[in-house]
Amino acid sequence: MAEALTAEPACDRNVTLSQAAIGCDLEVTDLEGPACRELREIGFCEQMRLRKLTNGRNLVCAVCGTRLALSRELAKQVRVAPVA
Amino acid sequence: MSSGDAEQPLPKVALVGHPNVGKTTLFNQLTGARKKVGNYPGVTVEKVSATLFTPHGHEFELVDLPGSYSLTPNSPDEAVTRDVLLGDFEGEARPSLVICVVDASSLERHLYFALQVMDLGLPVVLALNQVDRAEEVGIRLNRQVLADLLEIPVVACQATSGKGVVQLKQAMRFPMPPPPIRKWKAPGLVESQLAQLTKDLRELEVSRPEVHAIHLLADSSYRVEQQPYLPLMAQIKAREAAAACIKKGMAPEDAIQKERFLTIRRACRAATHDAGPHRESLSDKLDKYVLHPVLGWVFFAAIMFLIFWSIFRFASYPMDFVENLVTAAQNLVATPMPDGDLEDLIVEGIIGGVGSVLIFLPQIALLFLFIGLLEGSGYMARAAFLMDKIMGRAGLTGKSFLPLLSGYACAIPGVMATRTINSAKERLLTILILPWMSCSARLPVYLLLIPLLVAGTFAQTMMMFLLYALGTGGALFAAWLLGKRIGRAEPPPHFLIELPPYRLPDLGYVGRHVLDRSLAFLKKAGTVILGISILLWALAAFPKAPSGSEAEQFSYSLMGRLGEAIAPAVAPLGWDGRLGTAMLTSFAAREVFVSSMAISYAIDEDEAGDDEDVRRKLREKITAAKRSDGSPLYTPLVIFSLLVFYVYALQCLPTTVVVHRETQSWAWAVGQLAGMSVFAYVAAFIVFQLGRLLGYT
Numbered sequence: 141m142a143e144a145l146t147a148e149p150a151c152d153r154n155v156t157l158s159q160a161a162i163g164c165d166l167e168v169t170d171l172e173g174p175a176c177r178e179l180r181e182i183g184f185c186e187q188m189r190l191r192k193l194t195n196g197r198n199l200v201c202a203v204c205g206t207r208l209a210l211s212r213e214l215a216k217q218v219r220v221a222p223v224a
Numbered sequence: 225m226s227s228g229d230a231e232q233p234l235p236k237v238a239l240v241g242h243p244n245v246g247k248t249t250l251f252n253q254l255t256g257a258r259k260k261v262g263n264y265p266g267v268t269v270e271k272v273s274a275t276l277f278t279p280h281g282h283e284f285e286l287v288d289l290p291g292s293y294s295l296t297p298n299s300p301d302e303a304v305t306r307d308v309l310l311g312d313f314e315g316e317a318r319p320s321l322v323i324c325v326v327d328a329s330s331l332e333r334h335l336y337f338a339l340q341v342m343d344l345g346l347p348v349v350l351a352l353n354q355v356d357r358a359e360e361v362g363i364r365l366n367r368q369v370l371a372d373l374l375e376i377p378v379v380a381c382q383a384t385s386g387k388g389v390v391q392l393k394q395a396m397r398f399p400m401p402p403p404p405i406r407k408w409k410a411p412g413l414v415e416s417q418l419a420q421l422t423k424d425l426r427e428l429e430v431s432r433p434e435v436h437a438i439h440l441l442a443d444s445s446y447r448v449e450q451q452p453y454l455p456l457m458a459q460i461k462a463r464e465a466a467a468a469c470i471k472k473g474m475a476p477e478d479a480i481q482k483e484r485f486l487t488i489r490r491a492c493r494a495a496t497h498d499a500g501p502h503r504e505s506l507s508d509k510l511d512k513y514v515l516h517p518v519l520g521w522v523f524f525a526a527i528m529f530l531i532f533w534s535i536f537r538f539a540s541y542p543m544d545f546v547e548n549l550v551t552a553a554q555n556l557v558a559t560p561m562p563d564g565d566l567e568d569l570i571v572e573g574i575i576g577g578v579g580s581v582l583i584f585l586p587q588i589a590l591l592f593l594f595i596g597l598l599e600g601s602g603y604m605a606r607a608a609f610l611m612d613k614i615m616g617r618a619g620l621t622g623k624s625f626l627p628l629l630s631g632y633a634c635a636i637p638g639v640m641a642t643r644t645i646n647s648a649k650e651r652l653l654t655i656l657i658l659p660w661m662s663c664s665a666r667l668p669v670y671l672l673l674i675p676l677l678v679a680g681t682f683a684q685t686m687m688m689f690l691l692y693a694l695g696t697g698g699a700l701f702a703a704w705l706l707g708k709r710i711g712r713a714e715p716p717p718h719f720l721i722e723l724p725p726y727r728l729p730d731l732g733y734v735g736r737h738v739l740d741r742s743l744a745f746l747k748k749a750g751t752v753i754l755g756i757s758i759l760l761w762a763l764a765a766f767p768k769a770p771s772g773s774e775a776e777q778f779s780y781s782l783m784g785r786l787g788e789a790i791a792p793a794v795a796p797l798g799w800d801g802r803l804g805t806a807m808l809t810s811f812a813a814r815e816v817f818v819s820s821m822a823i824s825y826a827i828d829e830d831e832a833g834d835d836e837d838v839r840r841k842l843r844e845k846i847t848a849a850k851r852s853d854g855s856p857l858y859t860p861l862v863i864f865s866l867l868v869f870y871v872y873a874l875q876c877l878p879t880t881v882v883v884h885r886e887t888q889s890w891a892w893a894v895g896q897l898a899g900m901s902v903f904a905y906v907a908a909f910i911v912f913q914l915g916r917l918l919g920y921t
Contacts, residue, residue: 165501175718177481178646181294182720183333185485191502194515198612198622198719202502204330205361207511207723209609211621214718223501 151222157184157192158199158215165191166220173217183208184218234275234285236317237396240305240341241325242334243291243644244724246353248272250325250383251288252733254393278393287319290643295340296443300651301643309344310439311431312453318346321400323392325351328365328380329358331496335488339407340442342376345435347400350378351392356385361505364497373491376404384730406438408483414441414476417465424461430454441466441476507725511606520610527603531594532692533685535587535667542586550579569761577757577819578749580842584668584815585745591664592741593734595633600729604629605721612719618700619707621719624654628699631661632692633741635879639886647717649710653703655883656896659874660699662692664745668815669870676843677863695871698903748813756816760809760823778802783824797869797905798862798912800851807869814875821846861920865912872904 151164160166168188171179183203184190193200193207200209239254241247255274272288289308290301297303304313311318324341326334331352342348350370358365371378377395381388395401409415418437425433436454440447440462447462469476513519554571561567598604604626612622623645631638638658645651662670674687760783769780778784786808787801794804802824810817825845849857874880874897884893 175720177296177477178293178298178720180481180485181296181336182722183330185336187485187489188332189501193508193511196517197616198609200511200515200609200723202508204333205358205363205502206327206330206333207507207725209605209719209721209723211612211719214720 153221155220156216157201157218157220158212160192160220162192162195165189165223167223168218169221170219171217172219173214175214175217179210179214179218184210189223190220233317234283235320236285236287237321237323238308238319239286239288239323239325240309240337241291241351241353242293242327242337242722244722245291245325245327245334246383247291247325248288249730250351250353250381250389250392251286253383253386253389255286276393278396279390280394280397282396282398284321284396292337294337295439296445298646299644307453309341309346310435310453312451314452321347321349321396323349323351323396325353325383328352328355329361329363331358331363331365332488332492335491336484338374339484339487342374342404343406343435343438345403345432347403348376349392349395349401350374350376351388352378352380353383355380356382356387361503362500366495370491370495373494374404374407377401408480408487410476410479410483411474413469413472413474414479417441417469417476421462421465425458428455428458428461430458437462438480441469442480444475444477505725507602507723510726511723514603514606515609520606524607524610527598528692529685529689531591532688533681534594535590535688537681539587539590543583546579546583546585550575550582553579565765568765569758572823573758573761573765574754576822577760578754580818580822581668581753581815582746582749584671584818585742587667587671588664588745589738589742591667592633592738595630596734596737597729598629600727600734602724602726605723608721609723614700618703620650620653620700620703621717623717623719623721624650627654628658628661628696631658631663633664635659635661635663635876636882639879639882642886645717649707650717652710652887652892653707655886656706656892657699657703659876659879659896659900660695660702660872662695662871663876665813665815665876666870668818670867672818672821672843673863673867676846676858677860677867691867691871694868698872698907702903752813753816753819756809756812757819757823760816760820763809764823778824796913797908798859798865800849800857802849803862803866807873811875812877814870814873817870818842825849855921859921861912861915864915865908868911869904869908872900872907874900874904 151161151166152159154169157166166189168184168186168190170186171184179185183206188203190201190203193202196212198209198211199215200207202208239247239251251272251274255276273285275283276286277283287308289305292302292305294302295306295309297306307313308316309319309322322341322344324338326338338348338350352365352367352370355365365380367378367380379388379392379395381392383389410418418441421437421440422434425437430436436458440459444466447459447466450456451459466476469479514523554575557575558567558571561570598607607629608622608625610622611625615622615624624642626644627638627641629638630641635658638661639655642651642654642658645654670688670691674684674691678684678687763783763786764778764781766781769776779788783805784801787805789801790804790808791801794800794807799807802821806817806820806824809820822842825842846858847856851857880893880897883896884890887893
């Protein structure tokens, strides 16, 4: 019970942003796919830190103090790892 | 000063930055100009400029360029920013100075664009906006360190409160700061190709060879797509340079982007103290409900219902006032003037015709007020987020919903707002379906007819809701159909949008926006609608019936004859000749339907001494209208058929002109007009004939 109350989101290593758990503080490790230039320009560049806020068809992330919504297809192009 | 000096253009200062960074607010603070401030990305889609005097007495032209995330454009409005800054935009002089506005609370995200701007060979001033917000979230920023690293003037400001505006004006002075030196260095291979390309462009007499060379190597589409101001040979040379890099495993655009990000990271590490992990803000808490898959829709529906309900509930008081003004104006003119054609033209044709449309000004102002409040609060981007799923089924994305929502107010700014959509096919689809979003010009028609169909504010609101849903549903259905015909976008459009923090709308700006739109409506009433009203009056008044009987006048007049001619074509819709005439005469502007009805029904009845308001009077006359067999003409089924026709018909020539301008094609613009007209006719036909089959009259 105590474990449940204090449970942190399970933030796996080396997953895509669409697979990452909600509430995790993450760092972008790599971008792969046709939209990576656009993703970098809006804020999802390598080493950028973010927190995943919601899941779903479109998911919301807090990046550098700004909330960005992106489709799951785009989120699959962003590889992330938990912040050390 | 010689006259030649007086004609010298003012030095130009360009204001650039990400969408929603507060650029437009800063523009207004700097110039005192009154301009609409929205809160969703892409509100600035037109060129906006104003003159300003600096504290040193210098006069500049300040240009507010469309918001951009980068100089590698993803949409037509971002391409405008790039071309103006490169000096490649037809008819636009290159700016002498660029003020690049960045968000101090999100510096790392914004500096990429700033670094691209700094590579343009233009003097740059960095405006660090939202410094108060940065402090609130715990970000400590050393402005001087940043200025030293980037070697450009950096001014801290808070556009909403006017903080730093004077310092920004002081930074605009002669001599201008020198253009910054490039802050990044690409790997040797890319640098050597860059040097060779610069040399080639110089030989080809391309202006600003190094600036264009960097841009050609940093943006693959720029060297492939035809650029009107760049010789083809320059692009061929650039492709050769890029191919030489790619052959050795290094795409030049990726290498340059990587170096720019490394430079940004170094600058941010040196100049800022990070606030640490993300802290949940009020906007995050609100978004849990507003973006919720179920509650979000409840909230969305409630907002829409509240808007329509308010339009019916609160507009009646100012409407009564406008109605009384119109009646007073009619009496004022009619009393001293002898009866005759001139009196009739002024009282019925001009005051009656224009007045019948003018009465709806309060409701149109209310609609613009609500849309302004939604934009100003930050809700618009959330609506786009919610709508993405539905839009996806029609082959669009939530991004298309923002222009479509603007279309509820007026199709023209909506069509222009599609410039923020990056996929060309999605943009075309959005433009083609946009006039089906019920715009404010349809309100006069709806508000005249709905009370004839149902009574009570709640029922009338629901009917209005239904009409808007019919328009929106029809638009999405059309997008689905058209999408199959013109082909799906490749690659498929994706959804990527910034959700700005919620904030209290700036009532001053919203008020000015409502005033601007109301004045535009008044101007339309005073020009287009006035002209058509006079024409309609003449059509109804001439030629004169030989008997001089007013009862015979309408059928003898040109309008009456036109009605007789069109009657067989509109009979399957349940309409008579007068309605057919009203439909035809409102072809250029749909709100003329009301004037047309007012003039057509006013001409054959004695109006002297009647002080009832125009709208109620007209409704009474419509209710009393009979067919030749004595049965009532305006049955609920006929009114519904009329309403459905007006939901779907285009009937707005300015929209057709703007669609031609935006699609660069008369075929799409005229095809849209024809397609929507046929669809409207068929929909009204189905409603009337199906209704009759079901036993309605």
